[in-house]
Amino acid sequence: MERPDFSKGLVPAIAQDADTGEILMLAYMNETAWDETLKTGRGVYWSRTRGLWRKGEESGNHQDVLEIRIDCDLDTVVLKVRQHGGAACHLGYRSCFFRKREGDGWKTEGEPLFDPAAVYKKPHP
Secondary structure, three states, X not given: OOOOOHHXXXXXXXXXXXXXXXXXXEEEEOHHHHHHHHHHOEOEEEEOOOEEEEOOOOOOOOEEEEEEEEOOOOOOEEEEEEEOOOOOOOOOOOOOOOEEEEOOEXXXXXXXXXXXXXXXXXXXX
């Protein structure tokens, strides 16, 4: 089975809404996260600060993985997901990419769907 090339470490994993195509977030995977994502059908990621983390483990906003794509170099994956709970961003927004460059400044698009301080029991990076 083809799988990402983890020989150089972590690989980027883009979570994309399966219905709308909206980019929800970018995270990273190691082999353990990849294997658990395949096994469970849910978005599982790796970070240097949190280690292995299962999207939605604390917030309930988990991702069902409907399709997985891998690029030609085997070093990036796209997960087409169904985002539960509405928000993929740990700041409460639907997408982590809620800031849009306009002119010389930034515009925030949308409103947070939840209050991170009320959801997370510990400070979140």
